[in-house]
Amino acid sequence: MALISIIPDFYPTGDTRLLARAEELKPTLHHTIREPMGAFKLKERYSKEKNDIVLHQLPHITMGKGENICLDFGEHQVGYVTLDLTYSGSHPDAPAFLKLKFAENFRELSENSLEYSGWLSRSWIQEEYVHVDVLPARVTLPRRYAFRYLKITMMDTSPKYKLLVKHAECMTETAAELEKIAEPDTGDEKLNRIYSVSLKTLADCMQEVFEDGPKRDRRLWVGDFRLQALTNYVSFKNYDLVKRCLYLFGGSRFPDGRVSACLFTKPTVEADDTYLMDYSLMYVVALEEYLQETGDEEALNDLYDIAMQQVEYALRQCEAGDVVNEQAVKDTFIDWGDELEKTACSQGVLIFALRYARRLARRRNDWSQANWLLQRQDALRKAAYERFWDEEKGCFVSNGQISIASQIWMVLADVAEPEKAAQAMRKTLEEMDEPAMQTPYLHHYYVMALLRAGLRDEAIAHLKNYWGGMLDVGADTFWECWDGKDPDRSPYGGSVVNSYCHAWSCTPAYIMDRVLFPHS
């Protein structure tokens, strides 16, 4: 997730008790040393052509001015890099001046960052310029990187010496223990691979919080978090990390109690000045799902009121005719892009969240609240059906627009009876092109909606087609952004800032484990 919202003079709340509890739940991070699995030189600095280097010869390959050596760590890494550098020739009489470029995939290696002019900060490009004053040197870079490839370019030496990369390693960092997870056995090779890569994606995003992406924004976003938590339940089962994130979101919020769409944890915990109604409602969903997994009474007691605040705030946005108002629609994310008409989606997410809110109220024995929520859910569902279902077209129409997203959220909200839901979802397969789904986040809910409408084969086909499409172009973690028709697409005006290991892409393992093959 990445989004720009600016509220002047924003002072989020800080609940010391909740934040202290979150601090206690900080995970142990696991570290492993990884070494390169391959190496090559790019023929030119920004070329895609390469000359392979036999790995054991790497320590003997000299680098003069302008030359490069690329290290391939075999798969995606998140961690800290150490280089052992030395020289050949005379004693170095000038510093070594290096450029280091960390790339999550091969394509990034050959991109010239100077040409990037997108709207997202270029400060996310994982590049460093380093001067090494004394050689030999062990250079440990202080920042964490997300990468598979490291391109080392010799900006300058002096005529007296050339540089040698004697050794390189990455100390990986994650709160997950991927090596303890058994190999998947779905009976389908592609699904097995999708399963594995989705867990690798999640593992690399599991740090001191569930990060949306370890390259960028390296931050806790509610929408991504809920999907990570689900996938975590079928794999790493790190319940404390989920609980920690629930407490963090509860611990720093908008002054009126709303859960922020995302949260900073450094230097101190602070809610971002970004409100997304669907994300704040996913907080309610995530809390209820966590309680399903754990039955954790403490969390229920501490966070119930916060969850209800989210629902009540959203419900106040649909007092007129039981349909969400303009502000609610404006505050709803659903997917990237300006073309999507989001009224039906916004209403759908709210109804969907009410299902989980009611369960929370029942857990809490808060029967009057549960009753009220049921009434509101029924009213919103009824209003949604009347407003959005188009009998003639056989699908949902949101203010004149037919979109896959509207079908997804109306179906997930159970607005229509099962046959109509199936009819609408079938239409998404047959005739709905524009506006296209843009994020893996929405693609997740698409698969869930297909399944809810009983279209199991279609759901599996979409899983294999969409996530499998990334595998076909060489992904070893799933991406922030993927469009098979336009593989180079960037929402930011330059793919060099795209995140190629992104949490909201990690759900295939969850979908397979819990929904497709629950007893396998």
Added chain:
Amino acid sequence: MALISIIPDFYPTGDTRLLARAEELKPTLHHTIREPMGAFKLKERYSKEKNDIVLHQLPHITMGKGENICLDFGEHQVGYVTLDLTYSGSHPDAPAFLKLKFAENFRELSENSLEYSGWLSRSWIQEEYVHVDVLPARVTLPRRYAFRYLKITMMDTSPKYKLLVKHAECMTETAAELEKIAEPDTGDEKLNRIYSVSLKTLADCMQEVFEDGPKRDRRLWVGDFRLQALTNYVSFKNYDLVKRCLYLFGGSRFPDGRVSACLFTKPTVEADDTYLMDYSLMYVVALEEYLQETGDEEALNDLYDIAMQQVEYALRQCEAGDVVNEQAVKDTFIDWGDELEKTACSQGVLIFALRYARRLARRRNDWSQANWLLQRQDALRKAAYERFWDEEKGCFVSNGQISIASQIWMVLADVAEPEKAAQAMRKTLEEMDEPAMQTPYLHHYYVMALLRAGLRDEAIAHLKNYWGGMLDVGADTFWECWDGKDPDRSPYGGSVVNSYCHAWSCTPAYIMDRVLFPHS
């Protein structure tokens, strides 16, 4: 000094006893905290126009993408910089990406390093790109810089925040204690200022060794060292630092015993593969001058043989007709530039050094050596007079070329009787243009030769004119390179790598104290 010599498979000697003694003599470095004395913004990134900032408002000046803030530390600094950075606006949602450029003078600030294409390594340009992941932050840069100005350019933030430079400081580092030196009182304001700036120059070059320049090469060169030692004797009187350098040069040499022109001290002490005959002879001179100051018997005992080796090696280069051979001339530095015909200079430096070698032999009671050296000196002097003195022209001519440099070294070697020396030196003032003197190193010897020829007023005038010329263009330390007719000159093909605090420029204080006003 900067020069490129490459000898393949060069294995310098390492004398553990001498090097251990050098290690014991490592100086205490003194540290002081300095804060900016002024601040401004350059109107454009590479412009020389600026808008001044009132210093106490600095912490409130925001920096958005592409903006710069320049800090002026008031005078030249050598040390480590710490920046306290914070932000205004929303919580930073992307790293701050900064470029830091350290500049010894104002001109460097507006130079675009990307345009540098000289032969000296661009790795010497004092620029860093820094990512700050978490704000507020205290950023302490690990490298030492030589600078007066620091330009901070905001390469990128994000629309959500702007950067603030709350505080900046430099922890200076030097082995000298400049604050203990009394103000000069020559009775001439310009000479007073030249005196002070020459000591500031020396102080900033006095580190763990006498560095040639704290920006570049940050290294011990014999020629520069001898001049630093002289100036140190009239000011900081750090005899141990001189002794340490003498032991270092003695401790790692060419396999055949020659003293290298320069020395690396990190990661371990290692002679460079550069031999300059005049520099190795200056080792002899520097040792004798050190003994004049200190009478240090230990140094005499330890280093006498090494000094004699230098002289004997050089003397073997003039066995035919008592004139230096081609190899000796090739191995002689004297000054930058290819135009200078160096035979007379090379011969002159050798005769000059023999004077000091004889004194060493007498100190050591090595009378047969002293005698032999006297004979060789006489023979070389006689041969030089016959070969280079041109009675008709009234000056020295080296293989057809008349140069100031030839007059300097013939005069300093006492090759001609005093009247002829004066005549030759007067001619340098009147009619010798090309090849022009290029380095302050040679200008030092020019002043000394004027004085040796009895031209005291002319020596003072040159001191005021040459070193004073740097003051007139704003120098607060003396430069590696200065030509009043071409103030932007660089020997490297780009002035951005020039060193503006360079040890071989530091001698005016010595000249004034010991030679011009010895009893003031």
